[in-house]
Amino acid sequence: MNFRYLLLISLGTFFIYVLLLPKHAMIRKFFVLCFVSGMLIFALNPDWSTEIANYFGIVRGVDFLFYLSNLALFFIAFVNYLKFKKMEIRFAKLVRRVAMDHAVEMKT
Amino acid sequence: MNPGNPQENSGANQPADSRVFVVVRAYNEAPVIRDVVASLCNHFDHIVVVDDGSTDATAACLHGLKVTLISHAVNLGGGAALQTGITYALSKGADWILTFDADGQHAIDDALTLLKSLQSGNCDVVFGSRFLGSAVNMPKTRALLLIAARWFSNLTSGIRLTDTHNGLRGFNRKAASLLTIQQNDMAYASEILHQLKQGNMTIREIPVTIKYTEYSRRKGQASSNAITILIDLITGRLIR
Numbered sequence: 001m002n003f004r005y006l007l008l009i010s011l012g013t014f015f016i017y018v019l020l021l022p023k024h025a026m027i028r029k030f031f032v033l034c035f036v037s038g039m040l041i042f043a044l045n046p047d048w049s050t051e052i053a054n055y056f057g058i059v060r061g062v063d064f065l066f067y068l069s070n071l072a073l074f075f076i077a078f079v080n081y082l083k084f085k086k087m088e089i090r091f092a093k094l095v096r097r098v099a100m101d102h103a104v105e106m107k108t
Numbered sequence: 109m110n111p112g113n114p115q116e117n118s119g120a121n122q123p124a125d126s127r128v129f130v131v132v133r134a135y136n137e138a139p140v141i142r143d144v145v146a147s148l149c150n151h152f153d154h155i156v157v158v159d160d161g162s163t164d165a166t167a168a169c170l171h172g173l174k175v176t177l178i179s180h181a182v183n184l185g186g187g188a189a190l191q192t193g194i195t196y197a198l199s200k201g202a203d204w205i206l207t208f209d210a211d212g213q214h215a216i217d218d219a220l221t222l223l224k225s226l227q228s229g230n231c232d233v234v235f236g237s238r239f240l241g242s243a244v245n246m247p248k249t250r251a252l253l254l255i256a257a258r259w260f261s262n263l264t265s266g267i268r269l270t271d272t273h274n275g276l277r278g279f280n281r282k283a284a285s286l287l288t289i290q291q292n293d294m295a296y297a298s299e300i301l302h303q304l305k306q307g308n309m310t311i312r313e314i315p316v317t318i319k320y321t322e323y324s325r326r327k328g329q330a331s332s333n334a335i336t337i338l339i340d341l342i343t344g345r346l347i348r
Binding site: 088089091092095096098099100102103104105106107108 | 170171172175176178179180181184188191192195196199290292
């Protein structure tokens with residue numbers, strides 16, 4: 001029971017934090033809020049997750065949430081990978097600019 | 109061919125054309141770079157060596173040769189180094205740009221033939237093909253990997269080539285200006301094809317000879333990198 005309260009407080013705090021973030025990236029903010037809201041609802045009403053799981057042909061609600069969490073983690077990892085690749089491109093441009101500025105014309 | 113003597117296969121000196129730039133990307137190529145670049149210097153006025161963050165004496169080996177040395181502060185990868193060399197050559201007014209590997213696998217004669225074909229004006233880009241020419245001492249695993257890479261590159265780019273991953277290439281100014289290589293690593297070969305196709309460039313292939321040596325085999329890509337290249341290409345399309 002105590003763990004449930006801890007989970008609720010954590011999710012509630014995260015919900016407020018996301019809500020207070022600046023207005024840019026509204027779509028991302030919307031999806032995160034939907035996800036956290038869903039988690040809050042399932043934490044308050046665990047039986048609901050089983051009902052939804054059954055709808056998708058999964059027996060236990062906890063399994064459904066596990067699959068959902070896996071998908072969310074994969075998505076986050078993928079988005080971060082794309083961000084990393086973008087940063088790599090910018091880094092390459094920087095290194096290239098510096099290298100070209102210091103090009104050495106060697107003579108025999 | 110001795111990796112230290114890539115000129116072994118070359119013919120008489122050709123008149124150097126001031127508008128031709130040869131880009132050589134090098135990463136830890138100290139054992140062979142001097143001989144490769146020295147033989148290029150006999151035929152071309154402008155050699156641009158991009159030292160891609162080498163930790164050995166690659167740059168020092170070029171001392172006394174008439175080349176332009178561009179040094180990346182850190183190792184970025186083959187694609188990034190190639191883009192650096194091409195960008196520099198374009199900024200210096202290059203009309204034709206050749207790319208030449210630093211590991212001694214290519215023959216100068218092939219580079220000259222490629223340039224001649226490019227300057228004939230029938231095409232914008234010329235690729236060397238070891239499958240039209242010959243590949244001496246090529247390991248079977250490498251051949252299989254290259255065939256798989258060719259299949260994938262042809263499928264994704266819509267251009268049909270026999271050797272998509274040959275380091276000996278030639279671009280005219282128009283084609284080189286189109287290139288914005290973002291794949292720092294080896295996935296750049298497929299990316300180049302995609303960009304050339306987007307720009308409606310005319311591409312030709314000519315037969316070349318690639319001579320694998322103990323040294324070049326050691327320096328080559330590991331077969332396991334094929335998966336990484338595939339992921340890079342897919343994510344590269346998403347980033348664009």
